[in-house]
Amino acid sequence: MSAVFITATAAFLPNAPVDNAAIENILGKIGGQPSRARAIVLRQNGIQTRHYAIDPTNGQSTHSNAMIAAEAVRILQKSGLALEDIRCLVAGTSLPDQLMPGHAVMLHGELGNPACEVVSTAGVCLAGLAALKYAWLAVKAGDAPNAVAVGSELPSPVLRAGHFAAENIARVEALTAQPQIAFEKDFLRWMLSDGAGAFWLAASPKSGQPNLRIDWIELSSAAHRLPVCMYAGGERDADGRFSGWMRFPATAWAAQSVFAIKQDVKLLEQHVVEATLETPLRDIIARRGLRAEDIDWFLPHMSSYYFRQPIAEGLARAGLPIPFERWFTNLASCGNTGAASLYIMLDELRRSGQIRAGQKLLCFVPESGRFSSGFMALTVCE
Secondary structure, three states: OOOOEEEEEEEEOOOOOEEHHHHHHHHOOHHHOOOOOHHHHHHHHOOOEEOOOEOOOOOOEOOOHHHHHHHHHHHHHHHOOOHHHOOEEEEEOOOOOOOOOOHHHHHHHHHOOOOOEEEEEOOOOOHHHHHHHHHHHHHHOOOOOEEEEEEEEOOHHHHOHHHHHOOOHHHHHHHHHOHHHHHHHHHHHHOEOOEEEEEEEEOOOOOOOOEEEEEEEEEEEOOOOOOOOEEOOEEEOOOOOEEEHHHOOHHHHHHOOOOOOEEOHHHHHHHHHHHHHHHHHHHHHHHHOOOHHHOOEEEEOOOOHHHHHHHHHHHHHHOOOOOHHHEOOOHHHHOEOHHHHHHHHHHHHHHOOOOOOOOEEEEEEEEOOOOEEEEEEEEEEO
16 A cells, blocks of 8 residues: 655634634623633633634624635645645534535535545544545545545634523523533633644655655544533433434524533543543554654644643553653644644644654544544654
């Protein structure tokens, strides 16, 4: 099978950066009241700026999810990619613009490039890496001479205050009056933001710039032993049983209460490091002979700097203690862009001039939806 190289990378972040003080000016205040959870969440997550596909002057959306994904692919043209040459287009996201048709064909429609294989991958944060794995395998198997993989997120429409205010008044009052409920329901409004990234994959490296050979990609799910943690389009009852949106009456859909993004913060803290990092990583270390001293850069997708130390401790317990000076993340400046985060991180590192031929990169993407994760190993090549 052929070696596969990431020969070009791109990232697109819509509109100007939004600092912490300006978030509620753009997303709005639930019930007209400032959030009590905002200061707590922002202090813990360490994000300083993020981007929203919202015009700050009039509150109107400026892009769809397919549009920001298309912008990222178009940026690849600066590296010499011709859109008409794309043979395989794979795109992953947590929140597509519609239930159907699939996200990737909507992206294809935005790009307008000629007919090619088009595939959508679903999930939460891992959807972007799953898209990359499909694209990698397509080129590696010789089924496609090249592929473009895309990760994008556009959560801002469901983070607006008006979306929450459409729910019943009791829940709105709970958000503004009870801090513990506010933290559970309001939590993700201060965690998520918009962005997209794209990679051009080929069977031979491109001259004149760093190429990243994909050595392997491994995905893993712990859904067989752990419940739903982060979700949209469904509800959990008092016993933790989960029901999808199709089982709810139309009135629930109309009120949008079923479609709000929710996170069980306690469940997240209890299981995310063990289930998405330690357990799968021990298996990978044993099978692939990973050693901390061989890894020059560790790129973790983190939703919050709150998890930085727990991730470091989890690495050590798994037998891969990578010191912080070999970590790379742009969470503070770009925000948590979910399925796009790895693309945006890797693009910035590749353009930073900090990587050199022969270096080894290990990428880590956890997903709290039902506790899945992925790891990818890369080698920098001329």
